[in-house]
Amino acid sequence: MQKVFRRTVLAERQAARRGARRREKNNRDFRKAQRDQTFFQNRERGAILKQAAINRKEDWELGALAPKRDVGEWKEKYGTVNPHTLRGPMLFGEERYKKLEIFGGKYLNITAGDRVVLLEGRDKGKIGTIKEIDARRAECTIEGLNLVDVSVPKWMINPDDPDQRPIRQMEKPISLPSVRLVHPLTDEATGVTKDVIIKKLVNSKLWHSKEGGVSWSRIVPGLNIKIPWPKRDPKVYEDKASDTLRIDVEAKTFVPTLLTPPMPRSVIDELRNKYSIFRTRHEPAYIAEKEAEENAKEEKKKMAKLMRTPLSEINRKERKLRKAKGKGKLTPDMLERIGKIIAEKRQLAMDAAGVSKEGAAAEPVKAAV
Template sequence: MQKVIKRTVLAERQAARRLKRRREKNTRDDLRSNREQSNYVRGDEMDHLKQARLNRREDYELGPLAPRRDVGDWTDKWGTINSMRAKGQELQPREREKIWEPWGGKFLNIVVGDRVVILEGRDKGKIGVIKDLSKDRAEVTLAGLNLIDVSIPEYMIGPDESDKRPIRTMEKPVSVKSVRLVYPLTDAETGITRDVIVKQVISSGMWFNKHTGTATWSRIIPGLDIKIPWPPRASVKQKDEPEDTLRIDVETKTFVPTLLRPPMPGTVIDELRNKFSVFRTRHDPEYIAAKEEEDRLKEEKKRTSKQMRTPLKDANRLERKAKKALGKGKLTEEMLEKIGKLVAEKRQSAMEAAGISKEVAPEEPVTATA
């Protein structure tokens, strides 16, 4: 039985190592894909920038004779960007944590539905509602703001899509570093309510639900101690379909477990997993009894081999009897004297090797006579 347990442990460790290698490979693949995409986007931006510089130089030199560039293949595409540049690149964990730290870090104080103001760009000063939020890119998409024209390749337009336009206008995400939360506050003196840009928001009243594994908290403005409510969530209305199961059918009790019959029979695990699998930790009583019988026979065989008489065992027994007959040895005075001389010589040589002067015998005391 111990061999079966050892085999199970080895199999679990091997599976854990295999899973670790697979996760590392997936991580490397994701990093390589992100790096290739980032390099492509950066190269595309540099190409557009170089072409724009050449066009500007050409327009300056030719003046009224400068050619029109919104003709031919660029009739509809002039001023558009690649679809891959519409969204930012995924950030590294450290950089992402540093950007999200002013917004609460792991427990964000900004969610979809909040009103924010843009601090830079062509829509600077405009207030919009967050339509989408990306934690990996540290970006927010504002409804109707920061619009751009994106050219969609033909291979990205599916046959089932209703929108077949190659040029589409969409909201370009904005970095969270370029937005600030906006909240309407009422002036206590004048009674006028107006939008105020909130520079900092902190979390308060953190509460963890151990049953669901979720956390809830409130966000307040430090100093003013004003609580900012979370935006209301739109209620999703479910539409009943003919294939849906009625609630009364779901709640009807069709199985009542008893003390004699468990809710899940023991044979289910045999159906889900091989009966003699190396990962199995529970076995049938007959299988356990057979393995224990094998262990007992092995132990009995070991004890029998120890009790068996062999020529080597007989020789060792005779040698032990001879040593016992001799008895314990005794040290004579002559032997003790030689041992003392040998110890003194070794001690003196060790002191000389360490650079210590030789020992000098103490002089006899001198007695003064009157």
């Protein structure tokens, strides 16, 4: 049975190593795709700026003779940008948390539906409502602000779409450090309520729910004022013809009894994969069969030890001869020769250690004292 457990453990470790390699490869591919996307966006943006500088120079030099540029390929998309260049690159590590630090870092104190003011751009100073937040890029989309003209390719326009314009206006995402939360606060002295730009927010104590969710409140530091979260309309779910009715789901179609299990044994084997190497729960019959196989192997090993082979007979005879001879005895000649060898070796060892004869002779005297 130990072999079965060992096989399961080895299979789990192999699967873990394979999963780690797969995750590492996916991470490398994802980073490479992000680098390529950033490279192409920067190259296209640089080409647009370079061409705009050339056009501006020609317009200034030629004056009234400046060429008309909204012709040919640019007839319908002159003055527009590619929609793929609207979003910024993905941020990782310290760069990402540094941009999100002003709004709480990992647990953001800003969400869709909040009113914010722009601190830069052509719409600087205007107040709008956040439409969407992309924490991976530290950007947010503000409804009706920071609009740009975007050229939509023909293959992206649905024939059934009522809007067939090749040029449309879209909200370009803006960096989160470039916006500040705006919330109406009442002055305690005057009682006047007006919009206030909140520079910084901090998180309150985090509450972890049983379902794994996290909730917190956002507070203005110093003033200890709690800013409520924006109210959202509840989602409306529409029934369709393909939906399963609730009455069909809640209908009781199985009544368990004490005579039959809740699920047939064949279905359990099919779900658990009876022959999987990752299986850790086994049937009693399977366990008994494996234990019987191991006991049979142990019995074979014992039988092999009891078998009489030519090699075992020779070893037995040699043991008997050694036992009959008994222990050897040292004669006076042997002892004398051993003493001479010890004396010679002792002098060589003392010379190698740098110990003089006088010091060696004095040591026993000191020990005796």
